[in-house]
Amino acid sequence: TSRRNRQPGLSTRAIHLGYDPATENGALTPPIYMTSTYAFETAEQGSELFRGERKGYIYGRTKNPTQTILEERIASLEGGETAIALGSGMAAISGTMLSLLDAGDEVVIDHTLYGNAYAYFTQALPRWGISVKLADFTRPETLEAALGPKTKLVYFETPANPNLRVIDIAAVAAIAHAHGAEVVVDNTFATPILQRPLEHGADIVLHSATKYIGGHGDVLAGLVVGRAETLQKVRQTGLRWVTGATLSPFNCFLLLRGLKTLELRVERHSSSAMKVARLLEGHAKVASVSYPGLESFAEHEIAKRQMSGFGGLISFELDGGMAEGMALMNRLELVTRAVSLGDAETLIQHPASMTHAIYSAEEREKHGISDGLLRLSVGLENVDDILDDLERALDSL
Numbered sequence: 001t002s003r004r005n006r007q008p009g010l011s012t013r014a015i016h017l018g019y020d021p022a023t024e025n026g027a028l029t030p031p032i033y034m035t036s037t038y039a040f041e042t043a044e045q046g047s048e049l050f051r052g053e054r055k056g057y058i059y060g061r062t063k064n065p066t067q068t069i070l071e072e073r074i075a076s077l078e079g080g081e082t083a084i085a086l087g088s089g090m091a092a093i094s095g096t097m098l099s100l101l102d103a104g105d106e107v108v109i110d111h112t113l114y115g116n117a118y119a120y121f122t123q124a125l126p127r128w129g130i131s132v133k134l135a136d137f138t139r140p141e142t143l144e145a146a147l148g149p150k151t152k153l154v155y156f157e158t159p160a161n162p163n164l165r166v167i168d169i170a171a172v173a174a175i176a177h178a179h180g181a182e183v184v185v186d187n188t189f190a191t192p193i194l195q196r197p198l199e200h201g202a203d204i205v206l207h208s209a210t211k212y213i214g215g216h217g218d219v220l221a222g223l224v225v226g227r228a229e230t231l232q233k234v235r236q237t238g239l240r241w242v243t244g245a246t247l248s249p250f251n252c253f254l255l256l257r258g259l260k261t262l263e264l265r266v267e268r269h270s271s272s273a274m275k276v277a278r279l280l281e282g283h284a285k286v287a288s289v290s291y292p293g294l295e296s297f298a299e300h301e302i303a304k305r306q307m308s309g310f311g312g313l314i315s316f317e318l319d320g321g322m323a324e325g326m327a328l329m330n331r332l333e334l335v336t337r338a339v340s341l342g343d344a345e346t347l348i349q350h351p352a353s354m355t356h357a358i359y360s361a362e363e364r365e366k367h368g369i370s371d372g373l374l375r376l377s378v379g380l381e382n383v384d385d386i387l388d389d390l391e392r393a394l395d396s397l
């Protein structure tokens with residue numbers, strides 16, 4: 001397309017969209033509005049704001065000018081109408097579900113989710129009369145079978161935490177929409193740089209912005225993107241009085257800062273992860289490697305079609321299973337033993353006893369989360385240093 005009518009790129013929008021320094025004394029970076037409440041010029045204007053007859057700010061729990069810029073930017077990057085920032089990824093999930101679901105509703109979830117998301121759906125929602133069914137979303141026929149007349153929405157992650165399973169968003173959306181169910185996708189692992197679920201038919205996309213979007217291991221946050229009408233419900237109920245899980249203006253500033261380099265960082269995470277995956281795939285001590293960029297990866301074809309890169313997460317297992325996996329983790333010197341992901345630091349963790357310990361052993365077995373599985377978040381260090389640390393530790397086993 002000619003230069004004139006092309007939409008600005010992802011990084012250009014992440015750096016500039018929704019903020020004009022001229023409106024803030026020329027300040028190049030958006031001010032942090034550290035205020036919990038806003039003065040009304042007149043009593044009538046206050047009442048009009050509450051009635052929604054006037055645009056403006058009332059109170060920090062649901063809106064803040066720094067937060068507004070962040071919400072406009074992430075909505076643009078994901079290709080959605082509007083977005084909401086919340087206090088964590090779990091707040092984004094619970095704020096959305098508790099706004100959209102009522103007792104008696106059903107949801108269908110993929111069987112591989114982040115541990116606490118899995119617990120939320122299988123242990124929390126049923127307490128409020130919302131029934132949850134599981135299906136293997138990589139096999140659409142099992143999803144079809146799980147959908148019923150009361151299914152309000154389907155929920156999944158792709159790539160999924162922790163084994164990187166890739167799900168065909170468009171295929172799932174076609175089946176869900178045929179049954180009148182909405183599609184909610186957790187896009188934490190890929191980020192809008194590598195995939196935009198709304199473009200494939202999803203209705204809502206959400207993030208643990210704690211990860212790649214913050215990108216520096218220094219903020220916990222969640223983001224939800226979708227149609228204005230749906231998100232209004234999430235803001236006015238899920239955020240405002242169901243969870244009250246407000247994100248601080250300072251943390252909105254940290255996410256705005258992270259967004260500026262998101263594309264750059266995701267490209268580096270991905271290129272380094274490809275090299276690390278190749279090293280692991282070729283090492284005698286490694287029994288299996290799951291990385292969407294490997295030809296050997298089960299859903300490599302879908303990943304190639306659906307994603308513009310393969311991300312920074314790798315999961316793998318050693319011949320010696322869990323015991324050898326724990327030994328490997330303890331012998332690493334640069335790679336850091338820690339949960340979370342998407343940080344500048346390369347992190348390694350053991351899902352079965354850490355992020356997915358909340359699954360029962362049989363659930364883990366059934367859902368492809370083996371006891372020996374390790375999950376590696378490849379960071380931004382010079383890749384040769386990451387490779388050397390892994391190879392030296394592996395060779396020493």
Ligand SMILES: C/C=C(/N=C/c1c(COP(=O)(O)O)cnc(C)c1O)C(=O)O
Nearest residue numbers: 088089090114161188208210339340355
């Ligand atoms: C320690 C946390 C990890 N993950 C979290 C997470 C959340 C929940 O996001 P908050 O942690 O509440 O921001 C939501 N969605 C996905 C795909 C996630 O991986 C972890 O796996 O290492």
